[in-house]
Amino acid sequence: MLRHVYRPNSPAPAREMPHPGRFSQRASRAGGQPISELMHQALARPNLVSLAAGFVDQQSLPVEPVREAMAALLEEPLEARAALQYGTTLGFAPLRERVLAELLAADGQTVAETGLSADRLILTAGSNELLHLVTDTLCDPGDLVLCTAPTYFVYSGILKNLGVGSYGVASDAQGLIPEALDEALARLDRRQELSRVKALYIVSYFDNPRGVTLVGDRRAAVVEIVRRWSQQAGHVIYIIDDMAYRELRYAGPDLPSLRRYDEAGDTVITTHTFSKSLSPGLRVGYGLMPKPVLDAVCDQKGNINFGSPNFNQHLVAKLLDAGRWWPHVERLREAYRPKLAAMLAAAEEHLGPIEGVSWVQPEGGLYVWVELPSHCDAGPNGKLFDLALAEGVLYVPGEFCFPGEGTEVRANSMRLSFGVQPSERIHLGMAALARAIVKATD
Numbered sequence: 488m489l490r491h492v493y494r495p496n497s498p499a500p501a502r503e504m505p506h507p508g509r510f511s512q513r514a515s516r517a518g519g520q521p522i523s524e525l526m527h528q529a530l531a532r533p534n535l536v537s538l539a540a541g542f543v544d545q546q547s548l549p550v551e552p553v554r555e556a557m558a559a560l561l562e563e564p565l566e567a568r569a570a571l572q573y574g575t576t577l578g579f580a581p582l583r584e585r586v587l588a589e590l591l592a593a594d595g596q597t598v599a600e601t602g603l604s605a606d607r608l609i610l611t612a613g614s615n616e617l618l619h620l621v622t623d624t625l626c627d628p629g630d631l632v633l634c635t636a637p638t639y640f641v642y643s644g645i646l647k648n649l650g651v652g653s654y655g656v657a658s659d660a661q662g663l664i665p666e667a668l669d670e671a672l673a674r675l676d677r678r679q680e681l682s683r684v685k686a687l688y689i690v691s692y693f694d695n696p697r698g699v700t701l702v703g704d705r706r707a708a709v710v711e712i713v714r715r716w717s718q719q720a721g722h723v724i725y726i727i728d729d730m731a732y733r734e735l736r737y738a739g740p741d742l743p744s745l746r747r748y749d750e751a752g753d754t755v756i757t758t759h760t761f762s763k764s765l766s767p768g769l770r771v772g773y774g775l776m777p778k779p780v781l782d783a784v785c786d787q788k789g790n791i792n793f794g795s796p797n798f799n800q801h802l803v804a805k806l807l808d809a810g811r812w813w814p815h816v817e818r819l820r821e822a823y824r825p826k827l828a829a830m831l832a833a834a835e836e837h838l839g840p841i842e843g844v845s846w847v848q849p850e851g852g853l854y855v856w857v858e859l860p861s862h863c864d865a866g867p868n869g870k871l872f873d874l875a876l877a878e879g880v881l882y883v884p885g886e887f888c889f890p891g892e893g894t895e896v897r898a899n900s901m902r903l904s905f906g907v908q909p910s911e912r913i914h915l916g917m918a919a920l921a922r923a924i925v926k927a928t929d
């Protein structure tokens with residue numbers, strides 16, 4: 488007897504699918520990036536002065552240089568077709584060579600004297616992709632990454648997504664404190680947890696969220712401490728040096744990167760991006776790293792997309808070759824310098840008179856970090872956040888930026904960005920913020 492008869496014109500009654508589907512554990516850890524909710528708040532209230540978004544200044548975006556580079560690229564059919572074809576997983580070789588030369592030149596080196604080649608460099612869709620790839624390559628769920636406290640909260644999201652713990656290391660106005668790093672590693676060793684530690688993540692120039700730069704004499708110390716503990720751990724603990732803001736310097740001399748202190752070249756993974764110094768929409772980021780890490784990262788990436796947008800890499804190469812990048816960086820510095828000055832002046836004027844309020848004075852980047860009296864909760868569920876919204880200003884609560892363990896979460900802090908708003912609105916926003924703080928601390 489036939490038990491199943493296929494009758495195409497009479498579909499079986501629809502049975503509801505179990506909902507939701509059974510997703511991976513990793514997917515369940517992917518959501519909840521706090522910034523999404525903040526963006527929502529900002530979009531819902533167009534009159535709000537958002538000092539929250541870490542976007543770059545809209546007016547500064549390089550329309551003309553990109554138009555010229557695009558025209559030059561499309562003018563040459565052979566090259567245009569090469570750009571419109573798949574590229575390689577590592578990325579467009581001439582751009583990798585160019586970027587390597589720029590990275591080394593910033594550290595006062597040439598390609599010839601270092602013996603490094605572009606096969607140590609990979610191009611990605613922004614540096615966030617690279618941070619994810621590198622972390623996924625180094626870490627299993629349950630591993631640990633040491634992070635400066637506070638740290639870039641999107642990176643904390645990556646760690647959470649991958650099931651990796653974040654362990655905070657104290658920092659001050661001069662960046663990560665070497666003694667605190669040594670002590671954190673010693674503590675983890677005493678707890679027999681050194682085997683879980685795979686990396687130290689640090690934003691070494693004008694960090695996100697504080698605008699703080701790791702000072703010169705701490706750089707060598709950080710590399711030395713991590714290398715020493717690698718010996719003890721029996722595996723390399725890598726330093727992921729995120730240099731996203733290096734070019735956005737408005738005062739003072741540049742500092743050599745952490746890679747300069749890694750003489751054996753086996754510890755520091757440099758990640759960088761054209762997002763801040765050119766255009767985030769182009770999504771061109773890159774990383775220079777020890778060869779075994781690069782090979783493993785490339786294998787991972789090959790499973791995802793066999794390379795980030797080739798066309799954009801050709802475009803950026805054209806723009807660089809035409810000598811259009813550094814003049815643009817200079818223009819950006821001219822555009823952001825007065826905005827930083829406006830935010831610091833407004834802080835002095837409006838926040839200065841409020842007892843217990845202090846802020847960091849950065850020399851670059853896009854952010855100013857403010858600390859409030861210890862009893863003042865600036866978190867999203869605290870009194871101040873709503874009072875600030877009512878006054879018409881949005882900030883990023885500092886508590887989002889603290890690693891899971893190792894250091895305390897300081898809810899009495901906030902990140903302010905001066906990148907997006909014009910100076911007048913920065914002033915308005917800071918005055919509104921001061922009113923809210925006064926009410927919250929009453």
Ligand code: PMP
Nearest residue numbers: 613614615639695731760762772
């Ligand atoms: N690192 C830091 C510290 C950042 O602030 C950002 C962007 N906000 C990134 C990396 C990633 O930027 P992108 O993916 O655009 O290169």
